Amino acid sequence: MKIDFTKNNDGLIPAIIQDNETKNVLMLGYMNQEALDKTLETNKVTFFSRSKNRLWTKGEESGNFLNLVSIKNDCDNDTLLVQVNPAGPTCHTGLDTCWQEANNQSFGFISKLEKTIQNRKENADSEKSYVASLFAKGMNKIAQKVGEEAVEVVIEAKDNNDDLFLSESADLLFHYLILLQAKGFQLNDVVNVLKNREK
Known part of the structure; x- marks a missing residue:
């Protein structure tokens, strides 16, 4: 160097x-x-x-x-x-960074999407927001939607239309993020499980 x-x-x-x-x-x-x-x-x-x-x-x-x-x-x-x-906070003030920010894992757009889902869950009108309407219908409906989207991903994976496969994959990820929040979790919780499995 x-x-x-x-x-x-x-x-x-x-x-x-x-x-x-x-x-x-x-x-x-x-x-x-x-x-x-x-x-x-x-x-x-x-x-x-x-x-x-x-x-x-x-x-x-x-x-x-x-x-x-x-x-x-x-x-x-x-x-x-x-x-x-x-090994602990970096800033001499006891904070994670010298810019007074928490040193949390961020997934860019996915983290932004998680915040939007949380906001719709907590603040949106269920008649105007698809996300809010899913939360209003409860856990069974949210879990059902994840199952439906997962099946559609599998079906599209067997075909040759990449656009449809990616579209259904996006739908699955979106509904999975909703399910995570319905259970009180976020994607970072799943990532931590995967990190603990790393060999």
Whole structure:
């Protein structure tokens, strides 16, 4: 890994810290060559602290270490992306990130869709909202819809119409997300089960 520590007079380069699992950015620190070497040697992220004017291993006082997974440099060789498994909150304030955000797993559009389903469940008129009407009809109807959509996915999987297969797959996923919320869960709960099964 070729890294240019000479672009700044102080010999420091930015190190962006990213959670390896959630992909959330946790903090920004600075490294010199010595901090990088110590990070690679110990597998605990070490910075050069500008305020303390010394090497500083994150977690040396709190125990909330940043356990190293990987380090990549950018196209200009003057910024690092450091992927970690955090052992506790990252920010000195006790929060997950230095941007006062929870370090929760996000699935992009799927997470947005889950929020929409929750909002319709809690706030929408069942006469105007399909989602609200399903919740109003109860668990049996929601489970029945998942079963119907699953059968349609299987039928379309045996045909050669990819558009229909994808459309039915979207319907199945949508209704499954509704079923999860009807049971008091979200997709992240299922992902955690799968992670626990990983060998």
